[in-house]
Amino acid sequence: MKKFLNGLKKYFAEFGTSVARGDIWTRLSLVIMGAGYAGRGQLVKGILMTLVECGFFAFTALFSWPYMAKLGTLGTVQREEVFDPLTMTKTVNDYDNSLLILLGGVIGILVIFAFLLLWISNMKTVYRIQTMKENGEHINSLREDLRTLINDRFHVTLLTLPSLGVLIINIIPILFMICIAFTNYDMNHQPPTYLFTWVGLANFKALFTSTTTITFGYVFARVLVWTLIWAVLATFTTYIGGILLAKFINNEKTIGKKVWRTLFIITIAIPQFVTLLLISKMFGDYGIVNGLCSKIGLTGFLQDIGLVSKGLSYIPFLSKPGWAHVMIILINIWVGVPYQMLIATGILMNIPNDQLESARIDGASEFQIFWKITMPYMLFITGPSLITSVIANINNFNVIYLLTNSYVTTNMAYANSNAKEVDLLITWLFTLTNDYSNFKMASVIGIVTFIICAVITLLSYTRMISGNKEEEFQ
Secondary structure, three states: OHHHHHHHHHHHHHHHHHHHHOOHHHHHOOOOOOHHHHOOOOHHHHHHHHHHHHHHHHHHHHHHHHHHOOOOOOOOOOOOEEEEOOOOEEEEOOOOOHHHHHHHHHHHHHHHHHHHHHHHHHHHHHHHHHHHHHOOOOOOOHHHHHHHHHOOOHHHHHHHHHHHHHHHHHHHHHHHHHHHOOEOOOOOOOOOOOOOOEOOOHHHHHHOOOOOOOOHHHHHHHHHHHHHHHHHHHHHHHHHHHHHHHHHHHOOOOOOHHHHHHHHHHHHHOOHHHHHHHHHHHOOOOOHHHHHHHHHOHHHHHHHOOOOOOOOOOOOOOOOOOHHHHHHHHHHHHHHHHHHHHHHHHHHOOOOHHHHHHHHHOOOOHHHHHHHHHHHHHHHHHHHHHHHHHHHHHOOHHHHHHHOOOOOOOOHHHHHOOOOOOOOHHHHHHHHHHOOOOHHHHHHHHHHHHHHHHHHHHHHHHHHOOOOHHHHHO
16 A cells, blocks of 8 residues: 555656646646657647547547536436327327436446546656757657557566456446445336436435334345355365365276266356256246155155245255255255366376375375375465355356245345345345336345455455465475
């Protein structure tokens, strides 16, 4: 943080120096960005920078400013239709669209911010050209600058389009979503028919409130706990399972290694959504698995010991809390273990043989070798991937949604917040937006999910890179 602040201080100090010590042409660049180039004979550069400046002001005046001017209220004129009996037509008034106002305002602010950075950079560049000319140094022409972008600064050229793509596809939607969290944008305030407006921190307060009418606080705590439990168990069960399966298949005593490996790789070849939908039908209340369980008497036995309610004629594998939670984790093991098996196979083959042989000579058992050598080495190599897997499972939409799409909650507190006991934060967010158009609360949940993922990632990586662990495996 200190390094960042020092860099920021230096950045603006250089700009101040450019303004204070610049000559007439440099200072004129504060108003006309191309003046500094034109004053030193670089007319093409001067014209290009002036055109960029004119384009910015034209864009702001014609597009973004009308939206930015209404950003404080997000619109005041609601859409109305008036029927004209003479012409037998409907006319619509000149109404405000809160969604377009917010989006246009966000884009306009980003464009202004980018232009300010360009303006400051332009001043520093013009001042540098001034000092080079005063010292009699060579000043690159436009052709030489273009050649530099192809040779010495080719990385800048390559990163320009991807950076613009990230800005348009990622940054703008994220900022837009953050802004939505501070509005009342929901089913009752949907543009263009209706307006929505700013409500401050009311949505964040609602997320942590539990009353008879607002149950988001009650539901959020339980969904968050299940999300974290799921992320940890889903990651480590498949991780450990993949390692054990890889060791089993690659063991010298295992017969038919290729057959075993092929059987598990086939599960990867089948699209995951097909597998999950098929399994959800198989373990449904009246699916084939329940039919077999009923025939062999397992359903009745579970009723006798109290694990299944007497009023049910089936085992609620994916339709009741508890049962569904356990089944989701077990099914995920079947789906995820083959991936981890392939990863583990490659890593296990690279464990230094001298360490394994030394351990055997010293009398270590196979379990001790696995626990003291294999697992530390695996964790060292796959640590970053393991953290990524935890974050991915926090946001694992497919498994939960496809397995529990037909799940119906009987808990009124969950139902009041449009959630289910088996929901993750990501599936709850999806339900709020897709089924109930509650965009404001979905945005709040999205922000909270991002904060949780960011904290877990930073803490994990900080702990992982502490010390010099590479020397342990040299």
